[in-house]
Amino acid sequence: MTETAESNVASFVEFRSVQKSYDGETLVVKDLNLKMPKGEFLTMLGPSGSGKTTCLMMLAGFETATHGEILLDHHPINNIPPHKRGIGMVFQNYALFPHMTVGENLSFPLEVRGMGKSEREKKVIRALEMVQMGSFAARRPAQLSGGQKQRIALARALVFEPELVLMDEPLGALDKQLREHMQFEIKALHERLGITVVYVTHDQSEALTMSDRVAVFNDGVIQQLAPPDELYERPQNAFVAGFIGENNKLEGRIEEIHDNKALVRLKTGELIDATPVNVTKPGQDTLVSIRPERVEFKPEFFDEGAHMIEAEVLEFIYMGDTFRTRLRVAGHDDFVMKSRNMMGQRRLEPGEKIPISWHMQDARALEDDNAL
Amino acid sequence: MKKTLILTTALAGFAVSATAEELTVMSWGGAYTKSQVEGYHKPFAEKTGVKVVSVDADNPATPIKAQVEAGNVTIDVASVEFADAIRLCDEGLVVEIDHASLPAAPDGTPATEDFLPGTLTDCLVSTDVFSTVFAYDTEAVGDTAPDSIADFFDLEAYPGKRGMRKTAKVNLEMALMADGVPAAEVYGLLETDEGVDRAFAKLDAIKDQIVWWEAGAQPPQLLADGEVSLSTAYNGRIFNAVIGESQPFDIVWDGQVYEFEGWVIPKGAPNLENALEFVKYSTSTEPLARAAEWISYGPPRQSSGSLVGIYQGDGTTEMGPHLPTTAANLTNALASNFEFWADRETELNERFNAWLAN
């Protein structure tokens, strides 16, 4: 489904079978194909060493592709030096020039473009106001807090009005609250300016909140490229399922499969319903993945005719807005159920035996490729 | 060289280890110190049982001045140049030595008559006469070897670089002698501005060809490296290079400028009595002659001259012809005039340094 959507995209940035190797022995990026339309906010998400930063650096021009082509606005840019690509970039450590004031930092990209002084000043002020830092032009980077530095770095990457902006884990050094606030601001800027953003992070919640689409990287390959909700709701493989959000996994074997419904027999013998994702025939080993918040224990909410299994409450944790219950299910001690703290919600006691179930489409039967 | 020195000092120390008496003698190092260790230190230690420790300095006058001024003297006897001895004496930094206490010659001639004129001063007892001569590489000068001081300044007959010591002293005298001034008139002429101008003019003629040296070990090295074809040098250094290392050098004695050097005793020397005994012993006839068999510096006592025998370094070379004090070498020689230099040194060195730097 996503594959077809991909091919129809009018591409602004395109990776064509890009490969990258540093040592000539192993590939850090394996045959990368990616198209992104103008104005998109795309996040490259993955654990460290997955190849996402290398992709970003190749796009910026600091690394050369070992094989393949990178196109920007339909022009190959493999041989264009970084300063001629006109791509704005925000670095993880901000990379604000310590010997220049904030104003000079912002003025720098305009200066090297030979812009006149008065025009420069106007643009600098506008960029600073855009990030609510209008009065900080005379400060030095060392006098700024982390969040302020982040805004300046952002303003500097935007001040020369690039169409494409790359961000390399820009919020990694901020504390949680500030990070969430900045996520919101960056997203707002993106929408207001209509720029195209490639954003690299290893924080999945950041990826989900900000992006139009997320490319999940692992082992040099894009595991899945999809909008956040699809990624979350319908992970394509075990890696994505495990990497995005919390997940319960139950091993089993396909008993029956037809249309969009699969019957899975768990190792401990119970039968459950699941939606087949990349399993095709009975007898196949599978991992069934279920989100904790989609697990139900009140029979009135169960799907009609759905299979139930018995669970034992091991631990009940009060978390304010939610409850988190650790259960023993089908021989697993780490099965988690999340329930909202609603009016009249009762507390479960450790040792209590409860039936649990879920909607069939929330249990996704994935090929057990031992990727986890 | 140094190894033997350490060894001999160690042996000397071993021989007298029973006694705690000690004497520290400071000298210039190298073959020069060795000649003193062989000629004076060893026999003195044997005779008196006093352990003689030998230490070296670039110019012992400098540490002596520093030590006495600081009131922390560790040196008992030091070998210094004549001019420095006078200066140290003037400044009251060294002890006066009674000439009458020096031993007479074997034939009974009193010391004051036996020593060459000018070799004894209030504070200094000379141990040797050394000379600044010029030497050349026999393979570098062509068929007719240079034989007069004028040849040193003759760039046409003897092209090539020349080594000279980086001081005004000796160079000015040699320049005048090369310009035809008889040795006896050199200092009289240098008292006048015209004389000084004349000397500098003579030096000017070869200035571009001069490689300046500062340490006595440099001239033989410069000659050996082929950096210079002629060089002024201390005669002892050339002697060692020729006899010890078989270098093809030869000395031109014409126009030599000889000086004295010898012992002084710093004020506050820790072992004053032994120091005096050492000075008396080492400057008696026999030890002076023995030391001259180790280095080609002449003994200042007339009675020692005939006793100097074979060079102890190889056991075959007659020492006589290689000493500055030998009659044949003194035909056109100049005794360095301390009084002149004490008076004029400041002025002439300033001028010399200015001449050099420009």
Place this chain on the structure above:
Amino acid sequence: MSDAATAPELLTTADGRPLKSALAHAQARNKRRAFYLVLPLLLFVVITFLIPIGQLLTKSVYNTGFYSWKDRDAGVSIPLMVELREWFDETPADAEPDEAAFAALVAGLVHARETKSIGQIGTRINYEVSGSRSMFTKSARKAKDLVPPYKEALLEVDEDWGDPELWGAMRNASKVVTLDFYLSALDRTRNADGDIVKVDEERAVYVLLFKRTLVMSALITFLTFLLGFPVAHLLATLPLRHSNLLMIFVLLPFWTSLLVRTTSWIVLLQSQGVVNDIWVSLGLISDESRLQMIYNQTGTIIAMTHILLPFMVLPLYSVMRPIDPSYVRAARSLGATSWTAFRRIYMPQTIPGIGAGGLLVFILAVGYYITPALVGGSTGQLISNLIAFHMQNSLNWSLAAALASLLLFAVLLLYWLYDRLIGIDNLKLG
């Protein structure tokens, strides 16, 4: 409430002691311990550094040669030329020496002869008036037998006693505190009238050498920078494994004796040396026109640049190592060419290292002595060689001290300038 805010009452601890004194008391012990820890270093610095420098400065302005004589046997100081100094005190600077003055001089000479201090007196005056030392010794020998009128008697011994320049020099020397050595160190002297004038051109050497020292040191500093910057950059950016090896090459000269390094340069650069031999064998130059690369300024510059190079590389390296490569990347992404990124972004961040290395090399070069002495010939000599000359050869330590002090002042001035222009806190030595 508002009163309390404007005039805060004295805070006290629970038992009523003022908070400040309680704090001071609590910290005193720690402070004392810290002080004991630095005490050895403090003493070391005072004894080996501050006291000698103090003595140096003292020596450059304080000379008792014409004032008192230290009898080392008795351990007392004997005043010299008492009568003459009194006469100088009572008469104006331009007074003609009269009979009284000559009488006082003769009395002083007699006394000096008795105390054997005449050499010292003569040496002191000889610094100013060349040739006067022998006048003093000669006249002192005869002084006891002189009879009034002393003026004629003394002039008969030596007519130069009437020289007003000599009297001017004696008047100057009669004060123990004098700036005369600084005058000499700047090629200045006092004429007979006591005015400060330049010395004869053919004797003027110190100012020239000061200038040459500063110019050559600056050149050497620049060369070490030129050679050291790329090396330091390479060291800072190479992977650790390779950079460690390179670092050993940089430090290798440090582990070799200075004398060995200097003589190696002689072997390489002399006219019969390795470099010339290679050029001749390659046919680049003919055997007759071998290049003179040593015993002149070229030799001094080459050898000193090599010897001082590590002092430039190390501070640069220590500044470059922590510079994040993302600064240059950021500049590139912002549209700067690699040269602009280097010039505007990288280079300015290395200024603390350039400053430290430059200052270090310059200060070391200004005081360098052995290398120019060995390979400098006549034109490659620096002021330090003349300081050494006056320390070791002429034994005129007061002049040596004055020259050294001027050098010290020049370095301090430079340090001050650096502080004003760049800021001393912007100095990173490692």
